[in-house]
Amino acid sequence: xxxxxxxxxxxKRTFRRRAAARPLAEKLRMLDALRERTLAIxxxxxxxxxxxxxxxxxxxxxxxxx
Numbered sequence: 001x002x003x004x005x006x007x008x009x010x011x012k013r014t015f016r017r018r019a020a021a022r023p024l025a026e027k028l029r030m031l032d033a034l035r036e037r038t039l040a041i042x043x044x045x046x047x048x049x050x051x052x053x054x055x056x057x058x059x060x061x062x063x064x065x066x
Contacts, residue, residue: 019027 019030022030
């Protein structure tokens with residue numbers, strides 16, 4: 001199987017440019033959707049209990065550091 005990497009790479013670049021141009025509020029909505037999707041996948045995989053605050057633990061842990 002031969003892969004045409006050039007169109008794939010260009011598609012990724014286009015997506016990244018469009019994402020970068022979006023307003024911050026829309027980027028945050030996209031992040032929330034991805035987080036919910038990740039939690040749903042984690043729950044479905046039976047790899048242990050999914051905690052809603054898992055992503056926030058790392059962020060909160062380093063809050064006081066500079």
